[in-house]
Amino acid sequence: IIELQDVWKIYKMGSVEVPALRGVNLKIHKGSFVAVMGASGSGKSTCMNMIGCLDVPTKGKVYLDGQDVSLMSESALAQIRGRKIGFVFQTFNLIPTLTALENVMLPMTFQNIPKHKREKRARELLEMVELGDRTGHKPGELSGGQQQRVAISRALSNDPELVLADEPTGNLDSKMGVEVMSFLSRLNKEEGKTVVMVTHDSNGAKHAEMIHKLMDGRIVGSEVGEGQ
């Protein structure tokens, strides 16, 4: 479903070059559950941005369902991002002026779903992450872990086939973290969604079928997880 071929990302800061990804080769098959681990600064979020077509490589190619992403129009890409990909950002990226419910409803607006359906689905998603009693709170009126959970619900709002979760449990206690991991596992096993998760939690990573290790912008190892 997604393939990265010799992907490089080099940030230029004046005369200095910062290589965030240095030749990443990665194939993510439809319906798989993949974990990406690695030290802080090793390139995981940059890699996720490539997979989610949110950024373009400096060198190398990204293929989405066999199509070269660099040859697609911005509107075609926007359609795909809106309908097929759900992204849980490491820093949440919630809209501060909207409530939790409105934040989760937002992606559905672009798919022309009627309001009463958007609201019903958003409520269900928030209840699934135990925020049924926080729907009217704005991000600033929520705890860090609650904001993270709203970000998770929002990513699932359009029922995407590909879920990209960048450290989805970093702000959660172990019990809630385990619930989120099982939730992602169920989306994969029962709903057939492709799930790619960046995590620092090696116990959480075990839920995956495959764990890739990133180091200094390169994949240095891949091992089979327990989530077969």
Next chain:
Amino acid sequence: IIELQDVWKIYKMGSVEVPALRGVNLKIHKGSFVAVMGASGSGKSTCMNMIGCLDVPTKGKVYLDGQDVSLMSESALAQIRGRKIGFVFQTFNLIPTLTALENVMLPMTFQNIPKHKREKRARELLEMVELGDRTGHKPGELSGGQQQRVAISRALSNDPELVLADEPTGNLDSKMGVEVMSFLSRLNKEEGKTVVMVTHDSNGAKHAEMIHKLMDGRIVGSEVGEGQ
């Protein structure tokens, strides 16, 4: 050094009341290393804001070195926060338009420290969290865990006697997380700083001398840690 007496924090949202803290009693002695744990939404950050004099209770009292904080002038409080308390925020709160170095130098500006000394100390603090080669990056040019480490360095910028760290390792891989925990432990054992840390990591919490468990806005248990 810090005492919370029957502290309540009740947020009012229209006709709804959200009790974030419901009668918290807590004494933090000078030079101790305390961990606070609890489920997402249980009141940990709210509790830290009380300890750090960043917020006022709805009911109850906060004493800082024996003085009732509600009787202190805003300028006296600002002085204390600037000089005596270093706060690592759960969402970092870095200034997006300043570089990592400038962000770490900022708190020292208000203490009239000359520029060359501010810059030298800021560099040393960033090197301690392995960001010596990222000093010129703005927060948007840093990974999530790198932003978290800048926030840690900034909290230590004025060499405060009280360090409040709200989930300081949430975005860090286990190796860097262990380094930060040992760093906090050293600040306590070797420099005599009082450290209060919110963490979801029970292994990290063991570094503390005392672990308080928060649930639904109340302290429901306290146990001795291994950091004696």
